[in-house]
Amino acid sequence: MSKWLLIDGFNLAYRCFHAVPELTRADGFPTNALHGWVKSLWKLEDQEKPDGTLVFFDLGGSQDRLVLLPEYKAQREEMPEALSKQIEPIKALTRAMGHVGVEIHGVESDDLLAAQAVALAKEGHDVLIVSSDKDFAQVVNERIKILLPPPSANPKLGWRFRDEAGVVEKFGVPPEQIADYLALVGDSSDNIPGISGVGPKTAVKWLQQYRDIEGVIANAAEIVPERFRDAVRDRADDLRRNLKLTTLNLSLPTIVAEKPKSNPEQLFVLLEGFEMKGSLNEARTRYGQPEFLF
Template identity: 55%
Template sequence: MAKYLLVDGFNMAFRAFYAVKELSRSDGFPTNALYGWVRSMWKLMDDQKPDYVTVFFDLGGAQEKLELLPEYKANRAEAPEGFEQQVPIIKDLTRAMGFGLVELNGVESDDLLAAYATRLVAADSTAEVKIVSADKDFAQTVTDRIHLLLPPPTANPRLGWRNLDPEGVEAKWGVPPSKMIDYLSLIGDVSDNIPGVPGCGPKTAVKWLLEYGDVDGILANSEQIKPPRFRELLPTLEDRLSINRRIIGFNLSHHEGIELDTGKLDLDGLCKILEEMEMKSHHAEALKRYSQGELF
């Protein structure tokens, strides 16, 4: 039984960047994200003990989604300079640590990750996949063999990592994975600049979906929907909700037929990077971990 860990690269890198502050090399080059990245990945390896690890990064652009909604993610601020400086080194560290790395210009890493997760379990009836991300969009991919591994919330780190199976998704959001696309389409996503139904929050969306099944069922019953203030509004939003579903739903065809990169350890390369970044404690731990054959 193969266990795969598929990591949402930028999601986890940003967490590492903000978790560790004011850490830099002697010449002033920032190393806080690097420090947090290595520490977080080792923690994941120790806890999850996967057979294969692949990290997915965005190269820029989301052509299919921008054609549907030109304002998609237009509200995103530029990443901090200190973070941008560390991204290439995070990728070098990722490869040297023996993890695979997947990125494709013009295609969001979320689509690539979801495509590979779905493909892995379809090709191997015993494979298990865990998606490492705080992005709720991945809840739509959860099955008995694809789980979502949520990092500790910033506001409540004591909650720890949470492994969500289908029952866990329903417990957290109120609907099963099969209804997550409709749920997110109704409430929208401020972080991605996706407008939902004005005034429709999570509780209302869950209530409608449990009663009418999906977005089509909700629209078909708009004349009797409650609260009554939505009865005239919903029919005018049919096109918007259709676009939302297409944007939020993953395109699983990307990289079809291309084998997943699962990486290969480069201990010399890893030690060189850690030395150059003056990460002495990480360097010592790398030698201890990998020279003993404890790759994960």
């Protein structure tokens, strides 16, 4: 079968924005994220040689999760204005490069991406999820792996794969227990409060003993350390809510995975318009070859 890259759009866009020094067009329009975006997609294409690439973007918050927890992601700062200005150009460049952009109002891109990954894997395709978001660990299996971007603090590490064994090594639990793990320890990046004082080691121990959140709740009177027994019992409903928040929705509609045609001429126009001369020269070389002309 084929190999697909599924890219967490905002995750990669933020990385590009912060990784590339401030760059602007002559009129002051910011372009640093655009430079990083184009080079990152080309790097991934060269390295992984996928049959197709899908890029997932958020269009507003997750309405279902906000009903469960109005404070969901409320602590996150607004997107920097300079990056916000570059999002639509990023999408335009993505389409011109021959990659599909996927987005639905009120539905988190994480859910859309995860549902697509699982659907592709069931069809026998290999999937690489390009993201540093730990939530995706819950869908890793023999066909789905995570491709982690180079860490900002140590970019020399390069892109790294995380498979099922890697998930266990990182979190202490297998993919099928990741949502329960996050429900227990909480997720500060999404503003989900876990049980106060319960850290990774305790959560892993409980899940090894009791399998899942319901098992932990059912055995609240026996858990160790004893100081958490009342907290688990008293916050049982919160833990069940947390599990709904941390579990990715795999029942969402997916798209037919067909590689679209690139539009070299449109890409050249965009790159020239943003005064990305180096990328324009590379694009003419890449898409000027006979096999890239459609």
